[in-house]
Amino acid sequence: MTRALISVFDKTGIVDLARAIANAGIDIISTGATARVLAEAGIAVSGVESVTGFPECFDGRVKTLHPLVHGGILADRRKPDHVAQMKELGVEPIDIVIVNLYPFEETLASGASPDECIEQIDIGGPAMVRAAAKNHASVAVLTSPSQYGDAIVALERGGFTEEERRVLAARAYAHTAAYDAAVANWMTELADEEPQYVGVGLPRTATLRYGENPHQSAWLSADGKGGVANAVQLGGKEMSYNNYRDTDAALRAAYDHLDPTVAIIKHTNPCGIATADTIEQAHASAHACDPVSAYGGVIAANRKVTRAMAEQVKPIFTEVIVAPDYDEDALELLQTKKNLRILKVTPSEEQRDITQISGGFLVQARDQVDQAGDVFAGWDHVAGPEADEQTRNDLEFAWRTVRSVRSNAVLLVKDGASVGVGMGQVNRVDSCRLSVERANTLGVAVESDVDTAGGAQAGTAASEERARGSVAASDAFFPFADGLEVLIEAGVKAVVQPGGSIRDAEVIEAANAAGVTMYFTGVRHFAH
Structure with a gap:
């Protein structure tokens, strides 16, 4: 040389x-x-x-x-x-x-x-x-x-x-x-108004212990632009492949909302999502949806984590907590849990989803419909009485939240919190049944002072009939009235769904006969 x-x-x-x-x-x-x-x-x-x-x-x-x-x-x-x-x-x-x-x-x-x-x-x-x-x-x-x-x-x-x-x-x-x-x-x-090319560079920025299962190798490629891949880890064990997947789903679910919101995710599906005046109230309500499934889950907050929220989280076995920031005393408390992965994150502004399939990729614009503004104004009132303010607020929350539930998805909401989640079913009537069953057997009551001693910890005191008086969101239309009838029988008082079925008239008739309020959005929220 x-x-x-x-x-x-x-x-x-x-x-x-x-x-x-x-x-x-x-x-x-x-x-x-x-x-x-x-x-x-x-x-x-x-x-x-x-x-x-x-x-x-x-x-x-x-x-x-x-x-x-x-x-x-x-x-x-x-x-x-x-x-x-x-x-x-x-x-x-x-x-x-x-x-x-x-x-x-x-x-x-x-x-x-x-x-x-x-x-x-x-x-x-x-x-x-x-x-x-x-x-x-x-x-x-x-x-x-x-x-x-x-x-x-x-x-x-x-x-x-x-x-x-x-x-x-x-x-x-x-x-x-x-x-x-x-x-x-x-x-x-x-x-280009509609891009004809999307380039993907995937440099290896970290090697993971293994992939979805121990026999699969895996690594991380971070682009330096925010999001979970670029989060700062403030405590806990090394992040795994599944941790990254679940944390990304949780973060996106929390940031679908403008008010203080907490999402708890297990296997990319929500165990509970809630919004409230404070982040600790949101966490307590989210956890109360399904404390059993929240065990070993991922918690995402769209606000700084407070000491009060950290005190609620500490007794619960949690894999990851992710938030834009932490109060100093909250972080100190969470760091006493040696295995809890604590992430500080700046949300990314991804505009596209890219999915690999055999022989190529699928590229789509990210589903960001109805995340802000008065979404209710664009809905069609098709059945039952007009919603009062509280019902309207719950319907809007349910509609924004159902995007994060895997299809077929039916979500029950009461007082700004999910109370029953029916996800990943191969027909919509099963999703309706599952949402009602989970609402009536898995949740716990949350006191107004956010006392979590018997609520956001144990998950052993099942509430009764939580589905009654709730509202429901369906990510796609009801192909038959049977799914809606499951919700009506459980006492659901209002439903929001896209509409567009050839049997919409049959579904509307069932809602009117039961005095159940129904709105059509004209927008679908599938998440496969």
Whole structure:
């Protein structure tokens, strides 16, 4: 090895690596700010312009795009004709390329203007990385400070092995692919009303112990943009694959609401969701929906966790708690539970859901309908008396909440809290039966002062007839009146559903005959 090219935006560790390169007797060429940093550290360095005979120009847009640079990287030294051409053209080999790219995604996340983002789209950097990776038979390419330690070891022993260069090349192409995907997504959103392309880069950012089951390997790819994948862990055991899935479902369920809300999730389905004036009241009511299933669940809050809420959570075996923040004394109390995973999170603003299927992917706009504003105003009143204010509030809460229940979904709500959940059934009448059964056998009463000693802990004192006087939300229409009749028989007083069945008239007639209020939304909330 005779020459190395260094051009990095992130200069972490670059001086130590450059010093090891120089100590190995390898000449260094570099660009702009990187060259200045190395020179100030007392490391011999030549500017790229001394190689190309051409100055950096256009505000640094053109620095390394030159045959004497790319020829030195791309020439295959295994081929005699390439070696001959190098001599003929005066091209000197470049054996190590150390490049990391302009911070495009960070600039985009900062809210910078389109012109500012454009200037952070790296051109020369990806070109050099891709060239070096293509020619990894002769060239080692480094794209991250995390690789520098191993590179120094390789330099001290005399160079990189073929296998090491191959691994570095694979990581280099993954790096540029993720970078290009981020740029392409942004440009597509700027240009297209309905994007025709979605790029997905999935760098491994953490290795998990295992996947959904112990025989499955798994890892995490975090994009640095908020959400559960980028949460700060403040206590507890390492997060598992299933923890991430459940926590994501819980967080999204809690943030479907504007008022203080707590969602408790088990296997991506809610055990209970409630809203209240305070976050501790919301938690007590959510837990009271189904304390048995909440054992070993995930708790998400859309407000800072208070000491009062932490005191309620502490006696309950919980896998994960996630919230935007914690009062200091609440965090101290929760941290006494050594196995409780405590996450502080900034919600992400995902606009799409991407699901892998065999042979490809499904991409859809995220279901964010009816999360804010007066949703009631857009509903059609089709049966029974008009809802009073309390009933209306419960119907709105039920409709926003049923989105987080797996289809077929029927949710019963009373006083701003779920009291019965029928989820994941293969027909709607079974979902109705399940919601009523769970309401009348699993819940507990919650006192107004949020006394949880017998409520939000044990789950042994079943309430009676909680379904009676509740309201119901169905994520899709009732294909027959039989499902509605199950709810009517249980004492449900009002129902909200999308409508749209060919038997809507039959369903409306059953509601009117029972004096049950019914509204149609015209919107479906399937969640498979």
